[in-house]
């Protein structure tokens with residue numbers, strides 16, 4: 001069995017604790033299907049204060065992540081997994097789609113996700129980057145949430161992560177059209193007058209399947 005390695009380079013490792021240690025992502029690690037490691041960018045900082053950022057050349061607001069700590073952190077991650085691909089979340093990247101998640105999961109190559117912070121990063125880092133991606137047309141405070149989006153969307157497609165009929169196979173004929181499942185209901189049948197659609201209680205499997213079809217897209 002192949003274990004996909006996903007390494008995350010960040011100044012805020014604690015942001016990943018809840019996400020990586022809960023629910024399906026935790027189970028995926030527990031089953032040995034994926035291995036996450038969170039690398040603290042600060043340990044590659046320069047000088048006695050482990051400096052990672054500096055003001056931008058040409059002036060401007062805020063601080064910019066320096067290329068040297070970033071490239072050292074990437075080299076450290078590459079040493080753990082030589083063939084890993086380096087991903088950089090940035091609002092300037094191409095929008096990450098379901099088809100990208102499938103491609104990454106199917107490649108079985110490890111990932112190194114570099115999370116920028118502050119006002120930005122030294123553009124020279126892109127020489128170490130294989131893919132820049134955006135998760136949508138809005139600006140976040142850093143790359144951690146986009147990193148979580150990438151690793152979550154990829155991990156759930158690794159065979160064995162989801163069980164049974166929930167498997168990613170069901171979606172395999174789709175490209176970027178994400179299949180949206182029909183709405184679901186569980187007990188009670190009647191909650192303060194709000195009723196479960198009667199067809200679901202009818203026991204008529206043909207009609208139930210038809211209802212599910214009609215309410216999926």
Ligand code: ADE
Nearest residue numbers: 089090091134135139140
């Ligand atoms: N960093 C800040 N905003 C982002 C976005 N929308 N997508 C990816 N990285 C980002």
